[in-house]
Amino acid sequence: MSDGWVRTITLTDTATPDPSYDQPTQPRFRRRGRITIWVSSAWLLFIVFSAVGASFLPYVNHSCDQFENENLCTTHVETNPLLAERPPSWALFSETTRPIVGDAPERFGLFGTDTNGYDLFSRTMFGARNSLLIGALSILFGILIGGILGLVAGYMGKRVDKVIDTIMNIFLAFPALLLAIFIVGFFDSSTTTEAKSRSIAPIVIALVILSIPPIARLVRANTIVFAQREFVLAARGLGAKNGRIIVREILPNVMPAMVTFAITGMAILVVAEGALAYLGLSVTAPTPTWGAMIFGGQTKLETAWWISIMPSIILFVTVLAINLLGDALSEKFRIREAIG
Amino acid sequence: MSTLQTAVRRETGTLLEIEDLATHFATPGGVVRAVDGVTFSLDHGQRLGIVGESGCGKTILSRSIMGLLPRRNVIRKGSVLFEGTELTTMSLKDRQKIWGAEMAMIFQDPMTSLNPVMKIGKQLAEPLRIHLGSTRENAQEIVLKLLQDVGIPEPEKRLEQYAHELSGGMRQRIMIAMALACGPSVLFADEPTTALDVTVQAQILDLIEDQCREREMALVLVTHDLGVVAGHTDQIIVMYAGKIVEIAPTATLFSKMKMPYTEALFQSIPKLADPSHTRLTTIGGRPPNLVAPPDGCSFSPRCPYATDTCTKVEPELQQAEPGHLFACHYPVGSDRWNEVQVSLGRRSGGH
Numbered sequence: 001m002s003d004g005w006v007r008t009i010t011l012t013d014t015a016t017p018d019p020s021y022d023q024p025t026q027p028r029f030r031r032r033g034r035i036t037i038w039v040s041s042a043w044l045l046f047i048v049f050s051a052v053g054a055s056f057l058p059y060v061n062h063s064c065d066q067f068e069n070e071n072l073c074t075t076h077v078e079t080n081p082l083l084a085e086r087p088p089s090w091a092l093f094s095e096t097t098r099p100i101v102g103d104a105p106e107r108f109g110l111f112g113t114d115t116n117g118y119d120l121f122s123r124t125m126f127g128a129r130n131s132l133l134i135g136a137l138s139i140l141f142g143i144l145i146g147g148i149l150g151l152v153a154g155y156m157g158k159r160v161d162k163v164i165d166t167i168m169n170i171f172l173a174f175p176a177l178l179l180a181i182f183i184v185g186f187f188d189s190s191t192t193t194e195a196k197s198r199s200i201a202p203i204v205i206a207l208v209i210l211s212i213p214p215i216a217r218l219v220r221a222n223t224i225v226f227a228q229r230e231f232v233l234a235a236r237g238l239g240a241k242n243g244r245i246i247v248r249e250i251l252p253n254v255m256p257a258m259v260t261f262a263i264t265g266m267a268i269l270v271v272a273e274g275a276l277a278y279l280g281l282s283v284t285a286p287t288p289t290w291g292a293m294i295f296g297g298q299t300k301l302e303t304a305w306w307i308s309i310m311p312s313i314i315l316f317v318t319v320l321a322i323n324l325l326g327d328a329l330s331e332k333f334r335i336r337e338a339i340g
Numbered sequence: 341m342s343t344l345q346t347a348v349r350r351e352t353g354t355l356l357e358i359e360d361l362a363t364h365f366a367t368p369g370g371v372v373r374a375v376d377g378v379t380f381s382l383d384h385g386q387r388l389g390i391v392g393e394s395g396c397g398k399t400i401l402s403r404s405i406m407g408l409l410p411r412r413n414v415i416r417k418g419s420v421l422f423e424g425t426e427l428t429t430m431s432l433k434d435r436q437k438i439w440g441a442e443m444a445m446i447f448q449d450p451m452t453s454l455n456p457v458m459k460i461g462k463q464l465a466e467p468l469r470i471h472l473g474s475t476r477e478n479a480q481e482i483v484l485k486l487l488q489d490v491g492i493p494e495p496e497k498r499l500e501q502y503a504h505e506l507s508g509g510m511r512q513r514i515m516i517a518m519a520l521a522c523g524p525s526v527l528f529a530d531e532p533t534t535a536l537d538v539t540v541q542a543q544i545l546d547l548i549e550d551q552c553r554e555r556e557m558a559l560v561l562v563t564h565d566l567g568v569v570a571g572h573t574d575q576i577i578v579m580y581a582g583k584i585v586e587i588a589p590t591a592t593l594f595s596k597m598k599m600p601y602t603e604a605l606f607q608s609i610p611k612l613a614d615p616s617h618t619r620l621t622t623i624g625g626r627p628p629n630l631v632a633p634p635d636g637c638s639f640s641p642r643c644p645y646a647t648d649t650c651t652k653v654e655p656e657l658q659q660a661e662p663g664h665l666f667a668c669h670y671p672v673g674s675d676r677w678n679e680v681q682v683s684l685g686r687r688s689g690g691h
Contacts, residue, residue, distance in 0.1 A: 158412065230453040237408055238440035238467045238518065248466070252457040 037328045040321040047318050051128035120293075124311050127288040130200065131315070134289065135270040137204045142211030142269075143262050149212065150219025151254070155227050155246050165220070168213040177275060180206040184281045203276060207269045218261055222254045256330070263326035267319040274315060290315045355526060355558050356382040356405065361418035363397075363404040370631040371415070374400040376582035378418075382526065387552060387559040389569030389590070391605065392579035395627045398562045401579065402528045405560075406443050407435050423525075441471045444519035448531035450511035454503035460514055461499030467521040486517040490547060509540035513547065520551060526558040527551075533568060545572050566609055570594065575663075578602050581628050581638035584657065588664040598666035598673070601639045637669070645670045645680050 153164040171179070187202035226232065227250060235249050270290070277291025278298075290311045297307030363375040375397045382388055390398045403409050405420050407427055420427040422442070427435065444467075447453040455463055464486060465479035474482070480499075487495035490513040503511055512532060519527055529548060533541035549572050552559045561573055569576055569590065576593045578586040578601065586599040597603055607621045625642040628634055634641055640650040647670070655667045670676035 230447050230449060231455045233408065234445070234447060234453045234515070234518070235455075235466065236439070237406065237445040238521075239436045239438070239470050240440075240466065241436055244470070248458070249455055253455070255457075 036324050040325040040328070043317060043321045044325065047128050047314075047321075048132065050125040051132050120306065120310050123288050123293065124290070124314050127290045127293055127311060128314070128318075130289040131270055131273060131291065134200050134203055134207065134273050135266045137200075138207035138211060138269045139262050139266040141204070141208040142215050142265065143258060145208065146212040146215030147219050147254075147258055150216040150221075151223050151246050151250065153216065154220040154223025155242065155250060157224075161220070164216065168216050171209070171213045172217075176210055176272075177279075180210055180272065180276055181279065181281060183209055184276065203273060203281075206276070207272055210272065211265055211269060215258070215261065215265065219254055219258060222257050223250055226250045226253045260326050260330035263329060264323055267322040267326070270315065270319055270322075353384055354381050355384045355386075355423060357419075357421040358382075358405060359419045359421075361401070361404055361420060362416065363400055363409065364415040364417075366413040366415060367631075372630045373582050373633060374630060375404055376633075378579075378582075378584055380577060380584065380587060382558055382560065384525065385552070385556045385558055386575065387549070387561065387573045389573035389576040390560065390562045390579060391564060391566055391569055391576060393564060393605075393623075393627050395630075396579045397582040397630075398564075398579055399530055400582075402445070402530055402560055402562050406439065406445060406528060408439070408445070437471070440467045440519075440524070441522045442524050443526050443528065444522070444524040445528040445530060446512070446515045446519050446532050449535045450508055450515050451503075451535065453515055454511055456503055458502075459499065460501050460503070460506070464499075464514065464518055464521065467518060471522045482521070483517075486521055487514075489520070489551065490514070490517045491543075492517075508536050509544060512536060512540075512544050516544070516547060516551065520555065520557075523555060524557060526560065528560045528562070530562045531564070532561070534563070534565075541568070548572070566605060578605070581633055582630060583638065583667070584665075585639065585668070586664075586666040587657075588660075588666075592661070592664050596660070596664070598660050598664070598671035599668050600643050600645055600670070600672065600677075602666075603672055604642075637667070644684065645676055647676065 149164050149168075153161040183206035184202045187205055232245055232249050235245050240249070273289060274291030274294060277289055278295045280295065293311040294308045294315070297304065297309075297311075300307050358381065359379050361375060361378045362373070365372040365374055378401060380388075390401065392398050400409070404416070405427075407420070407430070409416075416428060418428070422438070427438070430438075454460075461480070461483055464483045465474065465476065468474040468479045468482055469476075483499065484495050487498060492498055492510060492513055498506070498510075498514075503514075506514065512535075516532075527548070532548065533544050536544060545568060548559065548561075551557065559573070561569060563569055573590050575587070575589050577584055578593075578599060580601050586593065586597065586602050588597075593602065594606075597606065601623075604621075604623045608623060610618075610620055623642055628638050628641065634651065636649070636651040636653055637643070637646070637655050640646040643650065649669050653669070655669050657665045657667045659665055660671070
């Protein structure tokens with residue numbers, strides 16, 4: 001009997017729910033935030049898809065220099081001044097062209113052509129491949145090395161921390177670009193046999209070294225905060241060794257900060273690669289990167305602005321998308337602390 | 341009879357022997373004498389309470405015994421014998437084998453002593469994986485049993501939850517379960533109920549007591565709340581300024597306290613019999629600065645019975661009766677005590 005009575009009470013209670021209680025009003029920025037995430041993700045997906053699948057998509061690979069047999073190259077047009085530096089047509093694949101070599105049609109769509117008569121849009125998409133690869137590889141190694149250094153410094157403290165922190169401070173005291181130039185130059189001269197063809201390795205190394213100090217400091221600061229928390233003491237009190245505490249207790253807590261920083265950091269490194277390329281210190285000629293393309297077009301800025309500007313716009317939008325997504329993710333990743 | 345005794349894992353006898361234990365911190369402001377020459381022993385299955393104000397060195401004492409304090413800028417003295425083994429000189433590696441397996445600790449704030457990003461089930465299995473080398477699957481069963489033991493409803497569901505999804509009392513139960521996982525022989529409970537509300541406090545204390553009895557585990561209950569130790573301990577240590585000022589079996593301490601500090605603590609407990617709006621009795625002043633403790637008895641600046649002797653000569657621990665020690669020149673019941681009581685109007689001249 002009494003059981004049924006209790007149930008009736010609860011039923012009547014839920015029959016008239018307080019709407020403000022059941023559905024807390026969503027703050028307005030929530031919705032806008034979601035749109036930002038979708039647009040950024042869509043753009044990045046497109047860029048990554050283009051970069052990964054550039055060879056299979058209807059883009060034209062203009063890096064003819066890498067083919068030993070010139071016939072394999074569809075568009076070696078350096079000698080044809082008619083095709084060079086055509087302004088953007090603003091149409092995706094307008095067939096306004098005639099065959100250049102063999103029967104392969106050339107598309108001079110969207111972004112026009114560069115000094116060599118290469119289709120800028122295709123070239124920008126191939127450039128995404130290298131730019132993103134450099135950015136991703138650099139931040140990956142940066143997070144790995146910087147993360148380990150930061151965790152060890154923050155957790156061990158004492159002399160270990162002092163040594164690591166001092167080294168990081170020394171690196172941070174250098175002007176970043178100057179340091180990068182040194183590093184690229186250093187790794188360049190050590191492999192002088194093929195000075196003309198610089199691979200992405202020295203650039204990645206330079207960018208990794210640039211990214212380690214800020215990551216290490218961020219991770220160190222976070223580690224210090226978490227290392228003093230009681231759950232770390234509790235784990236110690238249960239007999240956990242230092243390695244286990246770092247990997248299982250602290251790392252998962254530091255991870256969100258690391259990931260969000262990595263995303264923003266990648267954006268910074270993509271731009272940094274552009275800056276290096278602008279100084280002529282990036283991957284050499286036939287392989288396009290966004291930075292190299294912007295650099296390549298700068299002398300023609302007055303007559304053919306699009307050669308520099310179009311890849312710049314793509315770089316800008318991509319970096320913006322990465323940053324917005326990073327911000328949105330940092331919001332999502334916030335650790336739910338046990339409060340109250 | 342004899343089979344019964346062998347079935348019981350731990351017999352009576354001394355489990356922990358602490359002698360002249362001192363922990364001093366070297367700080368820029370001077371040496372802080374957080375724990376200053378503490379001697380006592382703990383038997384198997386015994387429940388000991390350590391009481392005192394904030395900053396009396398209770399927490400540092402319990403952590404010093406376990407050896408959990410950082411070693412930097414710490415001056416340690418004295419010895420801690422655990423089942424005859426000296427802990428203070430033991431290597432970190434050996435101590436790690438004891439932590440969790442033989443000695444476990446639970447903390448004041450269950451909000452912060454659980455890892456916010458680790459699932460409860462995984463966290464509970466940690467000690468088992470560390471000490472018994474259990475795999476995730478093996479541990480699961482023990483973890484479920486532990487959760488049932490500490491009275492958590494729907495244990496299967498909890499395994500997949502995070503700390504923030506549980507209430508404070510529930511989190512403290514999880515902490516207790518973690519501490520119990522490897523069957524330690526002594527549990528240090530550092531203010532285990534301070535962050536919880538009163539009804540949950542009682543439940544948690546009962547749980548700790550039940551588990552101690554069931555597992556024949558000794559308990560060191562650190563608290564500032566005399567009410568907490570009253571019902572849940574066999575013996576009580578009263579600490580002041582890093583030293584033991586009174587030690588007695590629980591019943592004796594409450595009925596025949598000797599140390600004025602204990603008396604003052606006892607008087608600070610609000611009583612139900614008092615009329616409404618009675619001013620709470622407090623102990624005037626603050627605990628002494630542990631960098632430069634006063635000469636003589638460290639409680640003398642706040643003690644209503646203090647004389648010149650108190651500010652000059654430090655009282656030694658003396659015996660009132662077997663098992664009851666106190667450090668005071670003018671203990672409760674002495675002539676001086678009576679005199680002051682009369683002058684305060686608390687008591688008439690000839691009793």
